[in-house]
Amino acid sequence: MELEKLENQLEEIYSRLLENEEIADGIASSVHPQYRTSSKNLHRYLLLRSKDIREIQEGLSELGISSLGSGAGYVYDNVSGALRLIKLLNGKSWKKNTDMEAIGFSGSKKLLVQHANTLFKSESESRDTEIMVTMPDEAATNKNLIKRLRVAGMGIARLNLSHGEEKLWKKILKNIKSVEKELELPIHIYMDLPGPKIRISSIYAQELPGLPLDSMPFIKLDKKSRLMLIKPDSPLLSKKKSTKGIPLIEVSLPQIIDDLKVGQRVFFDDGTFEAKVETLKNDTATIRIKKAHKKKLRPGKGINLPDTNLDLPSLTPEDLELLPFVTKHADMIGYSFVRNADDVSLLYKELQELGDKDTGVIFKIENSTAFDNLPAILFRAMQRPKIGVMIARGDLAVEIGFERISEVQNEILWLCEAAQIPVVWATQVLDTMAKKGMATRAEISDATISAQAECVMLNKGPFIVEATKTLKNVLRRMEAHSQKSKNTLRALKVAKKGLKDIHKQFPENLEAK
Incomplete structure (x- = not known):
C-alpha cells in the first residue's frame, strides 16, 4: 500500500477518535471513577471496530508496524503510535494530542489486573487466572472435598441458587469457612441468582x-x-x-x-x-x-427460544427474596438473564436499597439479546467498581448457533479487554474429565484457550478434583504465553449497535461520524 494512502487512512481513524471525545467525556462522567479511563477506551474501541480496517492492517504489517490487532486495551495510544511512525516514514514530524486521557500497553494491562484483583479480592501483581468450581451437594457433608479442591487450585466456590435450599447452602458455607481457617487460604464465594430460567x-x-x-x-x-x-x-x-x-x-x-x-x-x-x-x-x-x-x-x-422476544423480568420474585442472603454471604453475585442496560440498573437499585456497595456483580452473557447489547451493558455496569462478565457458553451457543460461538466468545473477550473488565470463561470446561475422569483432546485445547480469561469455571462431577488439578496445570503453563494474539479487525455489528445505543444517551454532544 502507498505510504501516503496509509497515512490518510490512519489520519481518518485518529480524527474520528478526537471528534468523538466529547461523547467519551460524557460517558466517563457517568461511571465509577475506577472505570473512567476504561469507559473512554471502550468507546474508542467501538469507534475503531465499527469500520473494516483490514486493508490498513495489511499495510502496517508489511512495514513491521503495529497493525492495531492486539491493542484493544489502549486504542488511542495504539492508533497514534502507528500514525506517528507512518508520518516519520513519509518524512514528517508529528505529535499526538496530549489532552486526550489515555493509557498505553502497560497501563492497560495494569488496569485489568487491578480490576480483577478488586473483583476477586486478590493481591496479584501480574495476571493470574482464577479457578471457580461449582459446589456439589456433597460439599455440605464432606469438608475434605472442599479442602482437596482448594489445594488443587480452586480459589472461588460457586453456589448455584437454582438448586437446593438455604439450609443446604449454609452447611456448604460453614465447611468452606472451616477449610479457609485450616489451610489459611482464602476461598471466595460466588452465588448465581436463578433468574427466569425456562425449564x-x-x-x-x-x-x-x-x-x-x-x-x-x-x-x-x-x-x-x-x-x-x-x-x-x-x-x-x-x-x-x-x-x-x-x-x-x-x-x-x-x-x-x-x-x-x-x-x-x-x-x-x-x-x-x-x-x-x-x-x-x-x-x-x-x-x-x-x-x-x-x-x-x-x-x-x-x-x-432464540427467535422469541420474551417479556420476562430479569429479576424474578425468587431472585429478590434471595438477594439479602446473597449480599450477606457472597463476595460475588452472578446476574442471570441480563439483557440490557436497564436490567443492570434494576439490580443496582435493589442492591442500593439493601445498602450493599461491596458485593461484586458478574453479568452472565447467556443469550443473543445480551450479546447484542453488551457495550451498553458494560457502560452501565461501570457504575460499580467490582464487576465482571461471564461467557455462559452453553446457553449462548444454543441461542446464537454452535457455529458462531467461537466468534462471539472472542468478540466478548475483545470488548471486555477494551473496557478492562475481568472475564469468567464458563460452561463445559473439562466437563468430560470432571464426569468421567478422562479429558478429550478438544477439552484440553479449550482449557488452553480459556487462559485468555481472568477466571475459568468448572462444573461439578465425580472427578472434579482431578479436573481442577489439570486445569491449574494448563493455566500455569499457558499464563506465560497468554498475551492475546493479533486479530484482523473487520467491522463488528455489536460495535456499530453499541455506538448507536450509547450516543442516544448523549444527544447534547457531538454525533459520531
Whole structure:
C-alpha cells in the first residue's frame, strides 16, 4: 500500500477518535471513577471496530508496524503510535494530542489486573487466572472435598441458587469457612441468582393407547415427533387423555407461550432437540421436532427460544427474596438473564436499597439479546467498581448457533479487554474429565484457550478434583504465553449497535461520524 494512502487512512481513524471525545467525556462522567479511563477506551474501541480496517492492517504489517490487532486495551495510544511512525516514514514530524486521557500497553494491562484483583479480592501483581468450581451437594457433608479442591487450585466456590435450599447452602458455607481457617487460604464465594430460567416442569403422556394421561420420567422422541407446550394450570391436565395422543410439556414459565410465534425455534436440553412452532391455540403451542441428537427428553431440562422476544423480568420474585442472603454471604453475585442496560440498573437499585456497595456483580452473557447489547451493558455496569462478565457458553451457543460461538466468545473477550473488565470463561470446561475422569483432546485445547480469561469455571462431577488439578496445570503453563494474539479487525455489528445505543444517551454532544 502507498505510504501516503496509509497515512490518510490512519489520519481518518485518529480524527474520528478526537471528534468523538466529547461523547467519551460524557460517558466517563457517568461511571465509577475506577472505570473512567476504561469507559473512554471502550468507546474508542467501538469507534475503531465499527469500520473494516483490514486493508490498513495489511499495510502496517508489511512495514513491521503495529497493525492495531492486539491493542484493544489502549486504542488511542495504539492508533497514534502507528500514525506517528507512518508520518516519520513519509518524512514528517508529528505529535499526538496530549489532552486526550489515555493509557498505553502497560497501563492497560495494569488496569485489568487491578480490576480483577478488586473483583476477586486478590493481591496479584501480574495476571493470574482464577479457578471457580461449582459446589456439589456433597460439599455440605464432606469438608475434605472442599479442602482437596482448594489445594488443587480452586480459589472461588460457586453456589448455584437454582438448586437446593438455604439450609443446604449454609452447611456448604460453614465447611468452606472451616477449610479457609485450616489451610489459611482464602476461598471466595460466588452465588448465581436463578433468574427466569425456562425449564420443562413435567411431561404428561399416555404410556399406551387407551390408558389415562400420566406424568412421565421421560419420553422418546425422534425427528417429526410432535409435542404440545402447556401452562401449569392448563385444563388439558384434567382430561384423561391428550389431544391426538401428543405428549404435553408443562413449562416452568407460562408466559413464554404467550410470546411464541408460529415458525419460531424451540430448543430443549442445551440444543439436543430442536423444534419449530406449528400452531398456537388456547394457551398451548404445538411444536414438531426437526433435529434430535438423543432419544429421550426428561423433565427439568432447559428450554431456549432464540427467535422469541420474551417479556420476562430479569429479576424474578425468587431472585429478590434471595438477594439479602446473597449480599450477606457472597463476595460475588452472578446476574442471570441480563439483557440490557436497564436490567443492570434494576439490580443496582435493589442492591442500593439493601445498602450493599461491596458485593461484586458478574453479568452472565447467556443469550443473543445480551450479546447484542453488551457495550451498553458494560457502560452501565461501570457504575460499580467490582464487576465482571461471564461467557455462559452453553446457553449462548444454543441461542446464537454452535457455529458462531467461537466468534462471539472472542468478540466478548475483545470488548471486555477494551473496557478492562475481568472475564469468567464458563460452561463445559473439562466437563468430560470432571464426569468421567478422562479429558478429550478438544477439552484440553479449550482449557488452553480459556487462559485468555481472568477466571475459568468448572462444573461439578465425580472427578472434579482431578479436573481442577489439570486445569491449574494448563493455566500455569499457558499464563506465560497468554498475551492475546493479533486479530484482523473487520467491522463488528455489536460495535456499530453499541455506538448507536450509547450516543442516544448523549444527544447534547457531538454525533459520531
